[in-house]
Amino acid sequence: MSDLKQTLKEQIIEQLNLEDLTPADIQDDAPLFGEGLGLDSIDALEFIVLLEQNYGIKIADPSEGKDIFQSVNSLAEYIEKNNKT
Amino acid sequence: MYYIHTISSISNQDSFRNENVYASLREFDAENDVVAPDYKEFIPRNSLRRLSPILRMGLTCAMECKNVIGKDFDSIVVGTALGCLKDTEKFLNTFITSTSDFLSPTAFIQSTHNTIGGQISLGLNNHAYNMTHTQNNLSFEVSLIDAILCINDGKKNVLVGAAEEKIDFLELVQPNLISADYPLASGASFFAISGEQQNSKVAIQAVDTNFRSKNVEKEILAFLTKEKIDLKEIDLLLTSGTELNSTTFSNKNINYMNFTGLHFSTSAFATHIAHDFLNNNDAKFALVVNDLCKGNLGLTLLKKG
Amino acid sequence: MKIYITGYGLISAIGVGEKETLDALKNERSGIATGKKEETKAYKVGEIALSNEELKTKYKLRTDGSRTALLGMVAAKQAFEGHLISDEIKTGLISGTSVGGMDISEQEYRNYLNNENHNPENYKHHSSGVSSDQIAEELGINDFINTISTACSSAANALMMGARMIRSGMLDRVVVGGTDSLTSFTISGFKSLMIFDADWCKPFDNSRKGLNLGEGAGYIVLESEKSLAITKKQPVAQLTGWSNASDAFHQTASSPDGQGAQLSMLEALKVAGLKPTDIDYINAHGTATPNNDLSESQAIKSVFKEVIPPFSSTKAFTGHTLAASGGIEAVFAILAINNGLLYPNLNFSEVIEETQLTPQLSFEEGKTVKHVLSNSFGFGGNNSTVILSRVD
Numbered sequence: 001m002s003d004l005k006q007t008l009k010e011q012i013i014e015q016l017n018l019e020d021l022t023p024a025d026i027q028d029d030a031p032l033f034g035e036g037l038g039l040d041s042i043d044a045l046e047f048i049v050l051l052e053q054n055y056g057i058k059i060a061d062p063s064e065g066k067d068i069f070q071s072v073n074s075l076a077e078y079i080e081k082n083n084k085t
Numbered sequence: 086m087y088y089i090h091t092i093s094s095i096s097n098q099d100s101f102r103n104e105n106v107y108a109s110l111r112e113f114d115a116e117n118d119v120v121a122p123d124y125k126e127f128i129p130r131n132s133l134r135r136l137s138p139i140l141r142m143g144l145t146c147a148m149e150c151k152n153v154i155g156k157d158f159d160s161i162v163v164g165t166a167l168g169c170l171k172d173t174e175k176f177l178n179t180f181i182t183s184t185s186d187f188l189s190p191t192a193f194i195q196s197t198h199n200t201i202g203g204q205i206s207l208g209l210n211n212h213a214y215n216m217t218h219t220q221n222n223l224s225f226e227v228s229l230i231d232a233i234l235c236i237n238d239g240k241k242n243v244l245v246g247a248a249e250e251k252i253d254f255l256e257l258v259q260p261n262l263i264s265a266d267y268p269l270a271s272g273a274s275f276f277a278i279s280g281e282q283q284n285s286k287v288a289i290q291a292v293d294t295n296f297r298s299k300n301v302e303k304e305i306l307a308f309l310t311k312e313k314i315d316l317k318e319i320d321l322l323l324t325s326g327t328e329l330n331s332t333t334f335s336n337k338n339i340n341y342m343n344f345t346g347l348h349f350s351t352s353a354f355a356t357h358i359a360h361d362f363l364n365n366n367d368a369k370f371a372l373v374v375n376d377l378c379k380g381n382l383g384l385t386l387l388k389k390g
Numbered sequence: 391m392k393i394y395i396t397g398y399g400l401i402s403a404i405g406v407g408e409k410e411t412l413d414a415l416k417n418e419r420s421g422i423a424t425g426k427k428e429e430t431k432a433y434k435v436g437e438i439a440l441s442n443e444e445l446k447t448k449y450k451l452r453t454d455g456s457r458t459a460l461l462g463m464v465a466a467k468q469a470f471e472g473h474l475i476s477d478e479i480k481t482g483l484i485s486g487t488s489v490g491g492m493d494i495s496e497q498e499y500r501n502y503l504n505n506e507n508h509n510p511e512n513y514k515h516h517s518s519g520v521s522s523d524q525i526a527e528e529l530g531i532n533d534f535i536n537t538i539s540t541a542c543s544s545a546a547n548a549l550m551m552g553a554r555m556i557r558s559g560m561l562d563r564v565v566v567g568g569t570d571s572l573t574s575f576t577i578s579g580f581k582s583l584m585i586f587d588a589d590w591c592k593p594f595d596n597s598r599k600g601l602n603l604g605e606g607a608g609y610i611v612l613e614s615e616k617s618l619a620i621t622k623k624q625p626v627a628q629l630t631g632w633s634n635a636s637d638a639f640h641q642t643a644s645s646p647d648g649q650g651a652q653l654s655m656l657e658a659l660k661v662a663g664l665k666p667t668d669i670d671y672i673n674a675h676g677t678a679t680p681n682n683d684l685s686e687s688q689a690i691k692s693v694f695k696e697v698i699p700p701f702s703s704t705k706a707f708t709g710h711t712l713a714a715s716g717g718i719e720a721v722f723a724i725l726a727i728n729n730g731l732l733y734p735n736l737n738f739s740e741v742i743e744e745t746q747l748t749p750q751l752s753f754e755e756g757k758t759v760k761h762v763l764s765n766s767f768g769f770g771g772n773n774s775t776v777i778l779s780r781v782d
């Protein structure tokens with residue numbers, strides 16, 4: 001699980017061009033959107049691409065993403081449950 | 086008169102925050118792309134991460150104009166002929182090569198021509214009139230015409246400018262888009278203009294476009310006649326490499342393309358050069374002659390005082 | 391100064407010209423269907439059946455160009471047909487487009503990536519300005535040519551620019567509108583934004599899922615009084631109001647309260663010298679995306695308060711034709727004014743929970759339609775409104 005979180009952070013940084021951040025800057029339970037990393041709805045779409053490309057998970061309705069993309073913890077949990085690769 | 090209150094350009098030249106771009110002109114350096122400031126000083130990190138070079142240049146120049154005049158713009162007018170090429174090419178690659186149901190949207194979102202104006206409105210939190218014109222080599226001139234209309238309509242502080250971005254792929258197709266032969270370049274120039282003089286020393290007197298230009302010399306003379314100015318009064322002619330009879334047009338003149346390199350909106354930077362020339366020399370009139378695409382002629386007349 | 395409208399033309403998935411268009415609107419016949427081309431077959435789209443070659447032959451086009459330019463020529467020629475060409479009348483073309491020659495460029499770029507038959511010469515059609523040059527050439531207009539590219543509000547902004555140029559005396563007459571063809575680029579783009587409805591779009595419906603794309607072109611001819619005195623044209627309507635404002639909220643999404651949309655509608659009313667109660671019909675932007683329709687509904691409620699005029703989105707007929715939509719919908723407005731029509735908002739069944747607004751549901755004739763307000767909102771928070779009015 002912690003390996004997954006580390007990988008996820010690297011993937012997030014790459015997919016969202018967060019060039020100035022390192023995985024250590026992203027807390028497992030910190031909110032990714034709004035006050036946290038300050039991500040927005042375009043990033044939410046990028047998350048959907050990330051999940052499909054790396055984990056074979058298809059989220060057809062962007063509104064489903066709200067709960068899943070809350071934090072690295074929630075993302076990792078969702079991937080553990082649904083990983084298709 | 087449409088008074089220029091500040092200009093901000095990012096180009097191959099050392100033009101950003103330079104009070105006299107004219108005096109420091111040097112030949113175009115194909116080795117360099119643009120001499121850019123540290124964008125982080127202007128654009129929040131969270132926005133910057135997504136922005137392509139044209140958006141960084143355009144937004145930074147706009148921010149700098151806002152910082153200098155210290156007032157909100159009530160109109161924002163942007164010209165660009167080819168727009169956001171880097172993101173356009175990126176998205177072409179994405180959808181042509183992808184077999185996935187899910188495509189990364191960022192490049193698409195930022196591929197439209199009005200992303201530059203949109204980013205400026207977002208960056209300045211500005212709800213005003215926001216327009217994007219795209220008309221080949223006259224993209225800047227038609228934008229200036231819109232800006233002039235804004236001022237005539239009663240707007241007080243107008244931001245007008247142009248931006249273009251080069252990508253490697255352009256080398257391959259350039260002769261089919263434009264016949265001029267100069268090294269490709271990127272650049273952005275933005276102007277804060279208004280109908281009130283205040284501290285401004287140089288104004289745009291008139292802008293003219295001609296879409297069936299056949300005889301540039303005659304057309305320049307007709308334009309000057311309309312503006313009640315004798316050709317001899319023009320202290321500096323800035324041309325896009327236009328061939329003019331040197332006996333008639335014996336004015337001091339420069340081919341600005343030798344300094345800007347090639348993109349469709351170099352006349353915006355030429356207007357910056359013209360402004361700085363008038364501002365720093367004993368001179369009254371400068372004329373920018375843009376016929377980079379034959380048949381499409383733009384004339385921009387600047388006046389001091 | 392009054393800005394008169396003396397011509398109009400359009401092509402969309404519901405037909406070419408006034409007669410076919412009115413017939414489809416009256417019979418509630420949508421032009422949206424499963425696409426018939428390789429790049430559209432996976433989607434419901436408002437596709438125009440005619441191929442580029444068929445467009446050229448059928449409408450006797452002399453100028454070559456991208457599909458965007460060809461569609462523009464068909465609509466602009468209808469609008470400008472029978473108009474006097476004279477040196478005394480300074481005439482321009484201001485055209486909106488978002489894709490320009492992308493239909494050709496994307497094919498060429500595909501060849502480039504596949505390393506087969508890449509012909510760089512074909513990129514000569516790429517720039518949006520070139521598509522306007524080609525339309526202008528077909529019409530014989532060369533006093534002024536300009537292209538506006540503000541995504542989905544492009545044509546509405548072209549109307550506005552044209553009106554301002556006439557009012558300032560820079561032009562006497564100007565053909566204004568917009569054109570966009572369906573391209574893989576835009577289809578893939580909207581797919582990446584995940585705002586397609588796989589089925590028929592449902593503007594202003596509570597269960598709306600997203601939009602259907604379309605293609606087409608719509609143009610109108612604006613004339614000054616000076617020009618009318620020479621051309622002796624009979625005006626069919628007036629352009630009385632226009633405005634453009636920026637939402638400055640998000641790159642693609644509209645603000646929840648539709649601030650930019652409110653500003654735009656209020657300013658257009660001010661330019662027209664009209665009160666909200668003077669508006670007889672609103673042709674909404676109404677793309678059927680969850681975000682647009684909620685935001686636009688909120689803005690309509692704020693501007694029109696208790697008395698909301700009949701409103702509908704015609705995008706369920708044509709699909710969202712992007713930069714052309716403001717031009718096509720301006721022609722719809724003229725037809726509504728001259729024939730006393732209200733257009734139905736197709737595929738509606740339930741009001742949006744937050745706003746509770748019911749759009750116009752049926753085609754109606756014999757109404758008094760003096761003033762139509764038409765919204766066009768684009769990416770980057772670019773919000774535009776035009777108002778078209780009856781000639782008194």
